[in-house]
Amino acid sequence: MTAYARIDHLVTSGTFSLDGGVWEVDNNVWLVGDDSEVFVIDAAHDAHAILAAIGDRRLLGIVCTHGHDDHIDAAPEVADATGAPILLHSEDEALWRMRHPDRAPDGQLAEGDVLTVAGTQLRVLHTPGHSPGAVCLYAPTLTAGAPDEDGVPGVGTLFSGDTLFQGGPGATGRSYSSFPTIIASIRDRLLTLPPETVVRTGHGDSTTIGAEAPHLEEWLARGH
Known part of the structure; x- marks a missing residue:
C-alpha cells in the first residue's frame, strides 16, 4: 500500500518588520x-x-521558506521544545540574524535537497527574489491519488512561501528583494511545474500553477 503524508494547516497572526516599518499579518503554517x-x-x-x-x-x-521575521519568529521556541533542527537557506542568514541574533539555524537548505516524511519527498527549489535565500518545497506526489485537505483529488503540491501567491508574485519593494529576480524564479522554476499543482502560499488562499501561469506577461508589465 502506498503511504501518503497529509497536510495540516494553521493560520497564525503577528507582525512583519523590515526597513523600519511594522505591519500586522496573518501567516499560513503548514505541517x-x-x-x-x-x-x-x-x-x-x-x-x-x-x-x-x-x-x-x-x-x-x-523548514523556513525565507528569513523574514514573520516566518521565523516562533522557530526557536518550537525547536527548543522538540529538539528539531531549524533549516534555512544560507543566503537568508542576514535576515534571520535581525530577528534572532543569538540563535543560528541548525542546518542549511540548498537547491535540490530532498526532505522525506511519511514516504513523501519534498524537493527544495531555490527561488530568490522576495529574499535572496527564498525557497519553495515541491512534493510531486503529495496529493496524487489521495484527497488534499479540502477532499479534492490533486496532483502535487508546492509550498511557495512568499514567492508566489494567488494573483501574483511576492512583494519586492523592500531590502534584500528584487522584482526581476523573483519573476525569473517563478518563470523558470515554478511555472514549469504541472498546471494542476496546488500552490499553498505563505499568506492567504491557495491557488494552482495553471491558474497563475497565464498572468506572467501581466506581471512583467506591472514591474516596469
Whole structure:
C-alpha cells in the first residue's frame, strides 16, 4: 500500500518588520506528515499553537521558506521544545540574524535537497527574489491519488512561501528583494511545474500553477 503524508494547516497572526516599518499579518503554517512524524513549514508567531498541532509526533525539522521575521519568529521556541533542527537557506542568514541574533539555524537548505516524511519527498527549489535565500518545497506526489485537505483529488503540491501567491508574485519593494529576480524564479522554476499543482502560499488562499501561469506577461508589465 502506498503511504501518503497529509497536510495540516494553521493560520497564525503577528507582525512583519523590515526597513523600519511594522505591519500586522496573518501567516499560513503548514505541517506535512502522518501520525508519527512531521515537518513544519514556516513556524510563524504562535509556538503554542504549532506545538499543539504537532502533538506527540516526532518533528523532523522546521523548514523556513525565507528569513523574514514573520516566518521565523516562533522557530526557536518550537525547536527548543522538540529538539528539531531549524533549516534555512544560507543566503537568508542576514535576515534571520535581525530577528534572532543569538540563535543560528541548525542546518542549511540548498537547491535540490530532498526532505522525506511519511514516504513523501519534498524537493527544495531555490527561488530568490522576495529574499535572496527564498525557497519553495515541491512534493510531486503529495496529493496524487489521495484527497488534499479540502477532499479534492490533486496532483502535487508546492509550498511557495512568499514567492508566489494567488494573483501574483511576492512583494519586492523592500531590502534584500528584487522584482526581476523573483519573476525569473517563478518563470523558470515554478511555472514549469504541472498546471494542476496546488500552490499553498505563505499568506492567504491557495491557488494552482495553471491558474497563475497565464498572468506572467501581466506581471512583467506591472514591474516596469
